[in-house]
Amino acid sequence: MKKNLFACLFVLTTNILNISAINQAEMVSNYFWNFSNSEFRNLGTVSSTTTINGLTIHATATKTVVFDNNVPQEIDGVTYTSRLKFGGSGNGEARMVSFHVEGECYIDVYLMSASGSEDRILNVDKNTFGHTLTTIDAWSDVATKSTYHYTGSSTTIYLYSPSSGVNLYGVQVRSAGEPVEPENARFWNFSKSPFSSLGIISSNRSLNGLTLLATQEKSMEVSQHDAGYEKEMDGYVFTHRLKLIGEGTSDARTLTFDVAGFCDIDIYLLSSSDGVNRTLYVDYGTFGNHLNQVTAYGGTFKKQTINYRGGATKIFIYSADQGINIYAIRATALSTPSFPVIFMDYDGKILSEQTVTYGGTAIEPNRPTRTGYDFVGWGTSFSNITEKKYVIAQYAVKTSGNCTVTYMDGVDNTMISNESITLNIPAYQSHEGYIFAGWETINNNISNGIIIRSVYTSESQSNNIPEAQKSPSEKIIKDGQIYILRGDKTYTLQGQEVK
Numbered sequence: 217m218k219k220n221l222f223a224c225l226f227v228l229t230t231n232i233l234n235i236s237a238i239n240q241a242e243m244v245s246n247y248f249w250n251f252s253n254s255e256f257r258n259l260g261t262v263s264s265t266t267t268i269n270g271l272t273i274h275a276t277a278t279k280t281v282v283f284d285n286n287v288p289q290e291i292d293g294v295t296y297t298s299r300l301k302f303g304g305s306g307n308g309e310a311r312m313v314s315f316h317v318e319g320e321c322y323i324d325v326y327l328m329s330a331s332g333s334e335d336r337i338l339n340v341d342k343n344t345f346g347h348t349l350t351t352i353d354a355w356s357d358v359a360t361k362s363t364y365h366y367t368g369s370s371t372t373i374y375l376y377s378p379s380s381g382v383n384l385y386g387v388q389v390r391s392a393g394e395p396v397e398p399e400n401a402r403f404w405n406f407s408k409s410p411f412s413s414l415g416i417i418s419s420n421r422s423l424n425g426l427t428l429l430a431t432q433e434k435s436m437e438v439s440q441h442d443a444g445y446e447k448e449m450d451g452y453v454f455t456h457r458l459k460l461i462g463e464g465t466s467d468a469r470t471l472t473f474d475v476a477g478f479c480d481i482d483i484y485l486l487s488s489s490d491g492v493n494r495t496l497y498v499d500y501g502t503f504g505n506h507l508n509q510v511t512a513y514g515g516t517f518k519k520q521t522i523n524y525r526g527g528a529t530k531i532f533i534y535s536a537d538q539g540i541n542i543y544a545i546r547a548t549a550l551s552t553p554s555f556p557v558i559f560m561d562y563d564g565k566i567l568s569e570q571t572v573t574y575g576g577t578a579i580e581p582n583r584p585t586r587t588g589y590d591f592v593g594w595g596t597s598f599s600n601i602t603e604k605k606y607v608i609a610q611y612a613v614k615t616s617g618n619c620t621v622t623y624m625d626g627v628d629n630t631m632i633s634n635e636s637i638t639l640n641i642p643a644y645q646s647h648e649g650y651i652f653a654g655w656e657t658i659n660n661n662i663s664n665g666i667i668i669r670s671v672y673t674s675e676s677q678s679n680n681i682p683e684a685q686k687s688p689s690e691k692i693i694k695d696g697q698i699y700i701l702r703g704d705k706t707y708t709l710q711g712q713e714v715k
Contacts, residue, residue: 247271247315248388250296251283257298259283271387272314279303279310289359289385291326293400293480293548296359296385301330306376308345314374317389320367322451324388325352328359330381338382340364341374354382363395363450395451401548402473406438407456414438426545427472428458434468436460447517447543449484457541459488464534466503471533475547477574481522481531482546487514488539496540498522499532507531512540527575557598559607562586567609572601584609647672 249271251257256268261282262275275281282301289296306312317323329336337351352362354377366373375387397403404426406412411423418435421428430436437459441447447454464470487494492514500507510520512535524531533545557578559568568581577599583591589611598607623632 248386250386251300251384252296252298256283256300270315274310274312274314276310279307281311289328291359291361291385293398293550296326300384302377302382304381305379312374312376313387314372315389316372317366318370320392322390322392322395323364323366323373324361325375326359326361326385327354328383329354329356330383331356336377336380336382339376339378342371345374359385365448365451398548401546403544403546405452405544406458406542407454411438412456425473429468429470429472431468434465436469449517449519452544454484454543457543460535460540460542462535462539463537469534470503472530473547474530475524476528476549477526477552478550479524480548480550481524483510483520483533484543485512485520486517486541487512488541490515494538494540495536497534497536500524500526500529503532555601555604557601557605557607561609562611574602576601586611588614590614
């Protein structure tokens with residue numbers, strides 16, 4: 217589960233600027249500085265103060281700011297491939313960014329700790345370095361977005377780390393007013409129509425794709441906060457909440473909606489009891505099939521985010537036992553990945569290569585044939601694909617039936633005779649530690665009483681394969697040798713990777 221960000225309202229009074237005069241043309245009211253864009257990405261190491269599109273990057277030769285590529289991070293459906301790196305603490309001259317705002321606005325910060333194990337913070341200052349308004353969390357394990365509603369007058373905002381490295385992926389300034397949800401998101405806000413006027417809900421209601429399950433005995437209620445007790449986060453002011461008055465069941469005090477596949481689900485919530493934390497369940501497919509559970513904190517308004525990574529399904533949201541207040545729910549659709557599915561014959565020949573969407577099913581190719589064997593199926597399922605997969609043809613040795621034997625001249629390779637004979641091949645014996653590879657080929661000296669031996673290959677040396685590669689595998693036989701497919705790699709039985 218993603219960690220959560222809080223949003224806070226900070227009210228500023230007018231202050232006399234004690235910084236250099238700022239060109240009014242550089243004031244910004246609506247701007248998004250995306251550090252994956254070329255004007256930032258191409259900067260590399262910045263060792264002196266630089267201003268780009270109204271954003272000032274403060275740096276010196278000894279305290280630089282670095283722009284570089286990173287492992288792609290997805291935040292709110294946008295993928296960031298580059299970042300701004302504060303290599304350490306800001307000091308008023310370097311390792312910080314600043315921008316001017318004309319007045320009331322929303323400020324979005326996209327960030328993450330530079331450490332993979334240590335959470336850090338980012339200071340938000342106004343007017344001068346050190347005049348700190350608040351701090352925001354930079355988590356070590358997930359890149360997140362935090363939104364602040366600034367209600368003061370014209371000033372300069374400074375962002376910097378007070379101690380160790382923090383990475384920024386983007387900064388956005390938006391004019392006052394509620395944010396615009398992206399096209400790939402559905403946002404159910406209980407402070408807005410058609411939810412805000414519902415009052416007590418004692419029967420099922422379906423509105424804008426969200427179903428509220430309720431009965432006379434187990435009702436829910438949408439109610440308005442008293443003046444002054446509204447909740448604010450991510451640019452929204454929540455005046456109403458949906459009150460889950462008690463434990464949810466499959467037919468009451470439960471919210472449901474459908475999703476088409478991969479998505480992030482944001483829930484804005486609060487325990488209905490100050491000081492008492494409560495649990496909210498998020499299920500998928502069927503009621504009781506838990507995807508995750510999140511905490512509704514007593515006295516602390518939070519946004520909790522749950523990642524769903526699967527195919528089309530139904531989502532269920534309900535309290536595990538007692539009252540929880542829900543202010544809004546957002547479901548943001550994400551792109552669904554696809555994976556290669558490779559059908560192979562026993563000898564490694566590729567029969568079909570397909571690309572299948574997550575959760576989908578590959579199309580079975582024409583079934584192959586093999587002299588002396590019957591095709592009996594495929595080595596693994598090719599439905600509900602969630603990763604790259606090899607599907608190997610499986611055979612059983614023919615135990616009876618007609619086959620054709622061709623005699624060829626050993627000098628000029630002309631056919632001497634082509635005869636049909638009846639086979640009555642016995643079943644082979646299984647031996648622990650060995651793989652049956654077939655029957656001996658008779659090259660000459662065909663005579664009465666000839667002995668034909670079963671051929672096996674030892675699999676004991678397959679333990680030489682690196683431990684990290686011992687994922688579910690398939691075996692194939694090619695040119696009389698047995699190979700093992702593990703993930704994307706192919707190994708001999710001696711543990712040598714085949715390039």
